[in-house]
Amino acid sequence: MALRVGVIGGGQLARMMIAPAVELGLELQVLAEADGMSAQLAASAVGDYRDLEAVRAFAADVDVITFDHEHVPQEILRALVADGVVVHPGPDALQFAQDKLVMRAKLQELDVPQPDWAAVRTADELQVFLDAHHGAGVVKTPRGGYDGKGVRVVRSAAEAQDWLDDLAAADALLVEELVPFVRELAQQVARRPSGQIVAYPVVETVQRDGVCAEVIAPAPAASERLSQVAEGIGRRIAEGLGVTGMLAVELFETDDDRILVNELAMRPHNSGHWSQDGAVTGQFEQHLRAVADLPLGSPAPRAPWSVMVNILGGPQSGALGERFDGAMAEYPAAKIHTYGKEPRPGRKVGHVNVASDDLDDAVYIARAAAAHFL
Amino acid sequence: MALRVGVIGGGQLARMMIAPAVELGLELQVLAEADGMSAQLAASAVGDYRDLEAVRAFAADVDVITFDHEHVPQEILRALVADGVVVHPGPDALQFAQDKLVMRAKLQELDVPQPDWAAVRTADELQVFLDAHHGAGVVKTPRGGYDGKGVRVVRSAAEAQDWLDDLAAADALLVEELVPFVRELAQQVARRPSGQIVAYPVVETVQRDGVCAEVIAPAPAASERLSQVAEGIGRRIAEGLGVTGMLAVELFETDDDRILVNELAMRPHNSGHWSQDGAVTGQFEQHLRAVADLPLGSPAPRAPWSVMVNILGGPQSGALGERFDGAMAEYPAAKIHTYGKEPRPGRKVGHVNVASDDLDDAVYIARAAAAHFL
Numbered sequence A, B: 001m002a003l004r005v006g007v008i009g010g011g012q013l014a015r016m017m018i019a020p021a022v023e024l025g026l027e028l029q030v031l032a033e034a035d036g037m038s039a040q041l042a043a044s045a046v047g048d049y050r051d052l053e054a055v056r057a058f059a060a061d062v063d064v065i066t067f068d069h070e071h072v073p074q075e076i077l078r079a080l081v082a083d084g085v086v087v088h089p090g091p092d093a094l095q096f097a098q099d100k101l102v103m104r105a106k107l108q109e110l111d112v113p114q115p116d117w118a119a120v121r122t123a124d125e126l127q128v129f130l131d132a133h134h135g136a137g138v139v140k141t142p143r144g145g146y147d148g149k150g151v152r153v154v155r156s157a158a159e160a161q162d163w164l165d166d167l168a169a170a171d172a173l174l175v176e177e178l179v180p181f182v183r184e185l186a187q188q189v190a191r192r193p194s195g196q197i198v199a200y201p202v203v204e205t206v207q208r209d210g211v212c213a214e215v216i217a218p219a220p221a222a223s224e225r226l227s228q229v230a231e232g233i234g235r236r237i238a239e240g241l242g243v244t245g246m247l248a249v250e251l252f253e254t255d256d257d258r259i260l261v262n263e264l265a266m267r268p269h270n271s272g273h274w275s276q277d278g279a280v281t282g283q284f285e286q287h288l289r290a291v292a293d294l295p296l297g298s299p300a301p302r303a304p305w306s307v308m309v310n311i312l313g314g315p316q317s318g319a320l321g322e323r324f325d326g327a328m329a330e331y332p333a334a335k336i337h338t339y340g341k342e343p344r345p346g347r348k349v350g351h352v353n354v355a356s357d358d359l360d361d362a363v364y365i366a367r368a369a370a371a372h373f374l
Helices: A014-024 A051-059 A074-083 A091-098 A100-109 A122-129 A157-166 A224-240 A285-293 A322-332 A359-369 B014-023 B053-059 B074-083 B091-098 B100-109 B123-131 B157-166 B224-241 B282-293 B322-328 B359-371
Strands: A004-008 A028-032 A043-046 A065-067 A116-118 A137-140 A151-154 A173-176 A183-189 A198-199 A203-208 A211-217 A245-254 A259-265 A305-312 A335-338 A348-357 B004-008 B027-032 B043-047 B064-067 B119-120 B137-140 B150-152 B173-176 B181-191 B197-199 B203-208 B211-217 B246-252 B259-265 B307-313 B337-340 B348-356
Touching: A004 B091, A014 A028, A014 A285, A014 B014, A028 A051, A043 A051, A043 B307, A051 A074, A051 B197, A051 B337, A065 A285, A074 A335, A091 A100, A091 B157, A122 A137, A122 A157, A122 A173, A122 A183, A122 A211, A122 A224, A137 A157, A137 B259, A151 A157, A151 B027, A157 A173, A173 A203, A183 A259, A183 A285, A211 A359, A211 B282, A224 A245, A224 A259, A224 A348, A245 A285, A305 B137, A322 A335, A322 A359, A335 B014, A359 B157, B004 B053, B014 B053, B053 B100, B074 B091, B091 B100, B091 B157, B091 B259, B100 B224, B100 B259, B119 B123, B119 B322, B123 B137, B123 B157, B123 B173, B137 B157, B137 B322, B157 B173, B173 B322, B181 B224, B181 B282, B197 B224, B197 B337, B203 B259, B211 B224, B211 B259, B211 B359, B224 B246, B224 B259, B246 B282, B307 B359, B322 B337, B322 B359
Parallel strands: A004 A028, A004 A065, A028 A043, B004 B027, B004 B064, B027 B043
Antiparallel strands: A116 A173, A137 A151, A137 A173, A183 A198, A183 A203, A183 A245, A203 A211, A211 A305, A245 A259, A305 A348, A335 A348, B119 B173, B137 B150, B137 B173, B181 B197, B181 B203, B181 B246, B203 B211, B211 B307, B246 B259, B307 B348, B337 B348
16 A cells, blocks of 8 residues: 655645655645645645644544644644654654744754844843844744744834734744845755755755745855855754754855854755756655655756746736746746646746756746746 | 646556646546546546547546547547547547558558558468568557557468457458567657647667567667657658657667667657656656647756666565665665556556666666566
8 A cells, every 4th residue: 555645734835745746656645724725636635734633634544744834733743643643844843943932042052053043022132132233133923934924124123013012921032133144045955754864955045025036056156165064054953853854944155154044944945946857856755755754865966057936926817827838938948837826926826947057048047937927 | 727638548647647737737637447547646537438428528628638548449539529629649640559550551651661561361461471571570450459469470370360360351460571670769759739849869668578678768879860860750750640749659770770660659658758857858748738739848858868667567565665665775866656556467567767977877776776666
């Protein structure tokens, strides 16, 4: 009987697990939030991931539970584990992706390089931190943020007053120094429950309005040292936090040649979409292998350069598929991936991958092909 | 609304269309022969492809009909076309893949190089052909054969007497000269209804017991001339027969440096499985693009060499997935594709693709990884 992998959440990350699951003959089942979600084809149940009984019923029919997102509450994850359900990544690891304060404290304990940070509960505490860091900082709500939401650059405590007012008694905000970075990088590693780790090449990511817009793999002009440091950080975090499955570590590269950890994601990640067409083992296959505790695949690039450009928003009118003619006719080497989502301003509705011997070519083709869908 | 592609037949070729359909956001629907077929995940109906009403009901909900196999009867195909259903490849093209005598006559008309052949109805006619061809020939039933079935090498007419006895009044057997080939090749092209054609590199195929065992892409030591001749044959047949979708042309390379057409297939074909991992556009994506009349993707190889080795039969006991550990642990660069079929002697249950800069490496790894599943 085929191994059954259950994915909680029916977004595009679950959707993109379908292709490698079919090829490997793994039975993918998805607990979708609603009908018509991105991963519809594999949706075997519709239910609320915050509803223990719905999640329990879904988990009863699979061999391992994994995730499209990191929002499943700890109490539900721990109830599943208590039921004997295999969950990857498990709640002990996922807490570090769910709460940025818990993550910062853990990375500090692991001696992983990161921005200066503090937990602040009052305007005074925040102002003290800002005063000590050139009068600026990045304030984050520790929980629930993504794609730039829950993140604000402030130059005075007053600019975060609304968030401070909303804090529950026990809660705190995270404030981080405003890092003078020259670019953003991402390091992905996969880790099996049995401990095997493989590392992808470190990539450069370009964000616009807090959302990933482009990725170049490997990061251009990355020195051997930088690549090794990034990989070492990825490995240390995967091991130190007990991550199983794919881990993405978002990094700042500073003007004084340091690498600092910005964010973590414990699932396939936008910074790794290039690997679907640019690596021997794409991140979605790798995640399935890792959570099923199968030996990991080679993360080696298939081409000197791979570029991923997100399709953000989609066409003003009509479906994405109506733009295939132009994009495919002009760019036969572009790999188009769509998410089956309705176009909406700023929404991630697809992406284009291009692998090439020539970086400029790959960037040009990926951008131009993606632009056909806007 | 997503374009809906309906596939008649639920075998592994339909199954392997699922992955690219998901990524492109095409809605794949499969008319499967039974529950639990290889393409189960996309099976939207179960029915007999020889039952006009079943096929008609299936066709009513899709934008284009295509195929997992070539066995749908002409009268059903023509009824669909009369209904206004878009069918690719259409009945006029498919007849040449359905009847080897019709195919031979057409290739002769197109002046495509092929073995000497004749239609024979009696032992005398067969013996005359054998006597004129060094006393040997390959007798084929014109319809319904595949994977070596319906094909027999004979050295006397008596050896085909049972088939001659079974002939209906209007029928004939095909007899072909026994070609002294040095190896077998395959040329794949894709053609859109609008006429655009792209050609894959000519590949070498190795058959065992009439079944494809291995494929090397491109064919080793293929001269520029040979590659051009093979591509020219593929293009001439695709245009001459009005093929839409993928066309595979099985070829003999002779010891006197000729290329002769052996068989045709108008669908994705075993000789093209390497392209899933070895070409910019895999044959399953290409077939979907072609039958949906979308611009074709680049057929360029991603690596100097790609090798495909079939998993024939599968393990003596247990499921294919139980062999993942050994194969994946030893060969992290091997791409394993499984068909969700029960192991059975000689049955195609999966294949392994390996792409590499080094041909010997690729052959070794693909064979060794595939052997883990036996």
